[in-house]
Amino acid sequence: MSRVLITAGGSGIGRAMAQVFHDAGHDVWVTDIVPVTGVPWRASLADAADEAGMAQLFADIAESWGTLDVLCANAGIAGPTATVEDVELADWQRCVSVNLEGAFLAAKYAAPLMKAQQSGAMIFTSSTAGIFGYPNRAPYAAAKWGIIGLMKTLAMELGPFGIRSNAICPGAVEGVRMEGVLAREAAAKGMTRDQVYAGYAAGTSMRSFVAAEDIAQMALFLGSDAAGRVSGQVIAVDGHTENPDPKP
Incomplete structure (x- = not known):
């Protein structure tokens, strides 16, 4: 049984990760910027970008669990949808x-915590935007490429301590967050929501979006002993994206 921390675990991909790890018998602790209630795992309020809050979170984990086996660094926001000259610096920075x-x-x-026990797995949620350039999504794509550089x-750096590090790159994931992306991209490109949706789906060889549970199942594998020699890898769970620029 592993002790698993999932940032932004209150909804979407993070919530699916929490459910999958919990169902597999692991101890789960999630954080989010809004209260997470009615779940059978631990939950804390934390802003992933606030160092004081994150330091306190890990102090609480050390006191309660003593260590940590799996980190799912999943927190993220979509950021603005705009051409680069129209992106405000404050939006880029956030x-x-x-x-x-x-x-x-x-x-x-x-x-x-992981060094002390000479083992652990860090799993980062990047994106297919961390593999391809995405028009009108400069801040998001830059951040997701950065995650891959950090992971590698x-x-x-941590491999000699028995700590593995990998990144999952989701494609278009069904859900509320992607609906927001579709709406913003449709407005930016003068297209309908359905045209943008069709463009994303047509850009995959499997002609489909993916489900949050698809991402969660990959995280479960990467956090397990079955992936004991898998490290430094960028793994897309996206139905094979070929054309990241949606067209009608």
Whole structure:
């Protein structure tokens, strides 16, 4: 049984991860910026981009659990949908802060706990935007590429301590968050929501979006002994994205 921390575990991909790890018999602790209630696992309020809050979270984990086996650094926001000249610096900074600095802070405070036990798995939620360039999504794509650089560095840095590091790159995931992306992208490109949706689906060889549970099942594998020699890898769970620029 592993002790698993999931940031942004209150909804979407994070909630699916929590459910899958819990169902597999692991101890689960989630954080989110809003209260998480009515769940059979632990939950804390925390902003992934707030260092003081994250330091306190890991102090609480050390006191309660003593260590940590699996980190799912999942916190992220979509950021603005706009051409680069129309992106406000404050919006850029907030998007990069939550997506990239949030992942850094989680890894920074998880590393000492995992080093002490000479084992652990760090799983970062990147995106297919961390593999391809995405028009009108410069802050998000830059942050998600940054996560992959962070992950690969940590795989080398922490590997000697028995700590594995990998990144999952979801494609278009069914749910509320993706609906917001579709609406913003449709407005930015003068298209309908259904045209943008069709463009995303047509850009995959499987002609489909993915479900949050698809991402969660990959996280469960990467956190398990079955992935004991899997590290430094960028794994897309996206139905094979070929064309990231949606067209009608």
